[in-house]
Amino acid sequence: MNELIKIKMSDENASLWPDFLKSALHENERFSLVVEPERKLCDLCDYLYYREEILSFHSNELGEMSFDFEELMKYHQRQNYALSKEPLAKALAIKGSGEKRVIWDTTCGTGKDSLLISFFGAKLTSFERNPAVFLLLKDALRRFPVDFHLEFGDARTLSHSVRPEVIYYDPMYPAKKKSALARKEMRIFKEIVGDDPDSKEFLEWALKTATERVVVKRPLEADPIKEKPTASYVGKSTRYDMYKIF
Ligand SMILES: C[S@@+](CC[C@H](N)C(=O)[O-])C[C@H]1O[C@@H](n2cnc3c(N)ncnc32)[C@H](O)[C@@H]1O
Known part of the structure; x- marks a missing residue:
């Protein structure tokens, strides 16, 4: 059509x-x-x-x-990732052997991180609370199915029969300054979603809900949402703060 x-x-x-x-x-x-x-x-x-x-x-x-998972998946397939060296896989403790970890990506957004986590290997459920973003994700998954389950809404308000081992959280980060240089896609996305001002409360909930760890994605220069992560895994432009549940 x-x-x-x-x-x-x-x-x-x-x-x-x-x-x-x-x-x-x-x-x-x-x-x-x-x-x-x-x-x-x-x-x-x-x-x-x-x-x-x-x-x-x-x-x-x-x-x-729009979101295109096919191109992204082809990109990942070309990369030959070593899980032991990838900051995201290390933060989530995905080792590629043994049983797949039960992970919730509680901020699905464009689905890029969900796709990568699923590619690394996980039993993944992803949540998105913005209705327009959710519809674009549904469309991307319809055109190119990826092995994760997508739910509409905030994981805090939905009832679940099992708790996840790992919660992954990547809230919108307020831009330092309005940059005309920000990528067009980022600007459109930001305009639609706005900020996520509830990140501190969300993290407290996540720390009570995950059974093993919570991983928070932050820009390199940003402070942790909560002080003293157990460990931080640093990538090129991002940092993953990991809070272990003891
Ligand atoms: C920074 S983006 C996430 C980007 C994502 N990691 C990616 O790979 O594209 C944050 C997204 O999470 C959603 N979000 C934020 N807090 C949420 C919550 N508590 N529950 C569900 N979705 C949430 C926002 O609507 C937005 O789409």
Whole structure:
């Protein structure tokens, strides 16, 4: 289908929506509840666009953004990662042998970290509470299925029969200054999601919920959300603060 469908979260033309979107809306009550009448997605972006079977954010100023897991997966497959050297795998203690760890990525976002964690090997459940971001993730997973389970909402408010061994948390970090140089995709994403001001409370909840460790992703220059992580694993532009549960 090449025709462009412009989608508002409360679209009167919902009958025109592609089926996977309709079912995303109807598949659970939690999701339909947040679809308020005339909800505006963000200041820069009034509509989701669906064209050539791809769902994207659309901003008049910045253009379009969609998530593409196939390209990302091909990239990872070319890398020949050694898990013992990768800061993220080390922080999560994924060793590539034995039983897969039960991990929750509680801030799925663009799905990049979820995809990498799944590629490293884990029993992964990912959560996203922003409805527009959740729909783009659903679309990316429909076009290229990846081995993680996606849930809509905040892990704190959902009930679960098992506790995860590891909770991974990557909240939005307030930009130091408004940078015209920030990548277009980052700017669109930031505009849609805003900040995550509840990170301290979230971390306290995570430390009571994970059975083995909590890993928090931070920019290199940022302070830890909570003092004295058990260990920090440093990458090129990021740091993973790990809090072991004793
Ligand atoms: C910095 S982004 C995460 C980026 C992600 N790690 C990636 O690879 O793209 C933060 C995302 O987590 C979501 N988020 C923040 N706090 C959340 C929470 N408590 N529950 C569910 N989603 C949350 C935000 O809506 C946003 O999409």
